[in-house]
Amino acid sequence: MELFGLLQWLLPGNNTGFQPDHDAVKGIKNEEELMAFIQSVLRPYLHTISMLIGIADANGAIAFWWMHTEHAFLFPELPERVPAAWFSNTTSNILELNAPDRRDAFQTTLFKNGVKEVLIHSLQIQQKNLGFLCLLSDTKNTFPVAVQAIVNTSAGLFVAACLQVLLIQLTEEHRQKMTGALPLAVIKAEMIGGAALQPALRLLSQVAPTPATVLLTGETGTGKELFAAAIHQASPRRRQQMVKVNCAALPAQLIESELFGHEKGAFTGALQRRIGKFELADKGTLFLDEVGELPLELQAKLLRAIQEKEIERLGGNETIKVDVRIIAATNRNLENEIAAGRFREDLYYRLFVFPIKLPPLRERLDDIPLLLQHIAGNAARRYERHIKGIDPACIPALLAYRWPGNIRELENLVERAVIAATDPYIMIVPPQSRRVASSSDTSPPPTTSLADAERTTIIQALRQCNGKIRGPQGAAAMLDIKPTTLEARMKKLGIVKEHVLR
Numbered sequence: 001m002e003l004f005g006l007l008q009w010l011l012p013g014n015n016t017g018f019q020p021d022h023d024a025v026k027g028i029k030n031e032e033e034l035m036a037f038i039q040s041v042l043r044p045y046l047h048t049i050s051m052l053i054g055i056a057d058a059n060g061a062i063a064f065w066w067m068h069t070e071h072a073f074l075f076p077e078l079p080e081r082v083p084a085a086w087f088s089n090t091t092s093n094i095l096e097l098n099a100p101d102r103r104d105a106f107q108t109t110l111f112k113n114g115v116k117e118v119l120i121h122s123l124q125i126q127q128k129n130l131g132f133l134c135l136l137s138d139t140k141n142t143f144p145v146a147v148q149a150i151v152n153t154s155a156g157l158f159v160a161a162c163l164q165v166l167l168i169q170l171t172e173e174h175r176q177k178m179t180g181a182l183p184l185a186v187i188k189a190e191m192i193g194g195a196a197l198q199p200a201l202r203l204l205s206q207v208a209p210t211p212a213t214v215l216l217t218g219e220t221g222t223g224k225e226l227f228a229a230a231i232h233q234a235s236p237r238r239r240q241q242m243v244k245v246n247c248a249a250l251p252a253q254l255i256e257s258e259l260f261g262h263e264k265g266a267f268t269g270a271l272q273r274r275i276g277k278f279e280l281a282d283k284g285t286l287f288l289d290e291v292g293e294l295p296l297e298l299q300a301k302l303l304r305a306i307q308e309k310e311i312e313r314l315g316g317n318e319t320i321k322v323d324v325r326i327i328a329a330t331n332r333n334l335e336n337e338i339a340a341g342r343f344r345e346d347l348y349y350r351l352f353v354f355p356i357k358l359p360p361l362r363e364r365l366d367d368i369p370l371l372l373q374h375i376a377g378n379a380a381r382r383y384e385r386h387i388k389g390i391d392p393a394c395i396p397a398l399l400a401y402r403w404p405g406n407i408r409e410l411e412n413l414v415e416r417a418v419i420a421a422t423d424p425y426i427m428i429v430p431p432q433s434r435r436v437a438s439s440s441d442t443s444p445p446p447t448t449s450l451a452d453a454e455r456t457t458i459i460q461a462l463r464q465c466n467g468k469i470r471g472p473q474g475a476a477a478m479l480d481i482k483p484t485t486l487e488a489r490m491k492k493l494g495i496v497k498e499h500v501l502r
């Protein structure tokens with residue numbers, strides 16, 4: 001069913017201020033897009049936006065918390081219930097937080113996380129409570145009359161947007177209950193990924209529930225295997241196995257037997273029948289890692305197996321039907337491989353049904369601090385080390401490094417630092433030879449092209465200024481160039497503001 005049609009049916013009156021055919025609301029499909037929509041309404045009035053939305057029943061029992069924060073608020077735990085006071089206002093209401101409140105766990109959590117002021121607005125549909133929106137600030141007097149007025153006038157739209165997301169989430173939850181797939185939100189929560197990874201995560205959400213073949217591309221260590229596992233976990237095949245074959249690890253004959261199995265006596269040393277990975281993955285997923293390395297003679301057999309959905313064991317003459325979802329990954333440019341005669345074009349098009357490209361770490365610099373925390377936390381647990389955090393002094397060098405090994409290289413450095421740590425705040429130093437020159441560094445930048453460096457700098461500035469180009473808070477002022485020059489450079493480098501901010 002068209003969800004927005006259902007919303008129109010649910011909300012026939014206009015007493016919520018709800019505008020049924022508002023295009024911006026209509027396009028919202030998930031929590032991130034909901035938050036982006038609310039930000040777009042508030043951005044002209046607020047420079048830094050942090051908000052919490054509680055979707056709750058009439059007794060204050062919370063069904064969902066949705067959060068977006070541009071302050072340092074973390075909120076590791078939010079309460080399961082809030083007092084009725086959080087719903088009571090039909091206009092926006094400002095609350096100053098001066099001390100923990102023993103009767104209100106929510107207020108206490110906010111206060112303990114550094115929140116000093118909250119703007120609260122209840123979210124209501126025809127006088128019935130859906131929940132509430134809180135805008136949060138770490139200082140007082142943040143929400144002038146203009147902010148209160150825009151929240152009051154936009155509340156109806158916010159309600160419609162929340163309902164849209166709620167219906168999609170509930171439909172998804174129902175589907176997952178029926179199929180046993182894990183909720184995408186759970187899977188995504190285990191991946192660190194800011195704006196640059198969002199397009200790939202969106203594609204993951206779209207393709208996971210379908211049986212479509214997926215081709216994951218990206219440099220080594222960018223998370224292709226992690227994505228493959230996430231797609232499998234979020235798919236109806238989750239209860240069966242995801243079987244992995246590394247196409248680069250074995251010589252041609254062994255891979256053939258690895259993929260398709262063999263009968264006893266099929267070749268010297270084949271002492272008994274062996275089931276191949278295609279058969280093992282029946283009803284599940286087959287992950288073909290490094291598919292670009294597969295020898296040409298095997299590519300035709302793989303193509304046939306994918307096309308016909310049947311295989312033959314080596315040395316056998318029985319045709320075996322298999323129902324396998326294929327996820328392939330490569331760090332090679334397969335178009336170049338086709339041009340060089342090393343990869344079959346027909347197999348390429350069989351695999352290129354739903355491509356997802358994973359960005360290298362040097363295009364995801366915003367993710368580095370969170371990745372460091374995540375990896376150091378895991379390593380500290382694994383090696384039983386008492387680590388409090390990462391020394392902030394080492395962050396600039398980590399951001400300037402080009403990361404040829406991507407997240408895997410970052411992981412190795414962090415793990416080594418955790419093992420060798422003598423201080424509760426660990427120092428992580430990238431290999432000297434690959435560091436990009438800083439102002440105090442006279443060695444030439446080794447592998448960054450000028451265009452790459454310029455692109456990264458512009459993208460970072462645009463993100464820091466929330467896409468603003470002109471004015472004292474704009475990216476042009478930050479980079480100390482004219483706005484027209486910045487626009488010209490962006491055009492030349494193919495940087496689209498909206499893509500960078502996504």
Ligand SMILES: Nc1ncnc2c1ncn2[C@@H]1O[C@H](COP(=O)(O)OP(=O)(O)OP(=O)(O)O)[C@@H](O)[C@H]1O
Pocket residue numbers: 190191192193218219220221222223224225226227289331374407408411
């Ligand atoms: N978004 C992420 N959040 C947290 N950890 C990540 C993320 N992406 C990758 N990693 C971690 O980085 C390491 C490398 O990831 P993975 O093995 O999936 O990369 P890959 O692209 O398959 O590499 P290769 O091409 O070399 O096989 C893994 O330990 C993985 O858990």
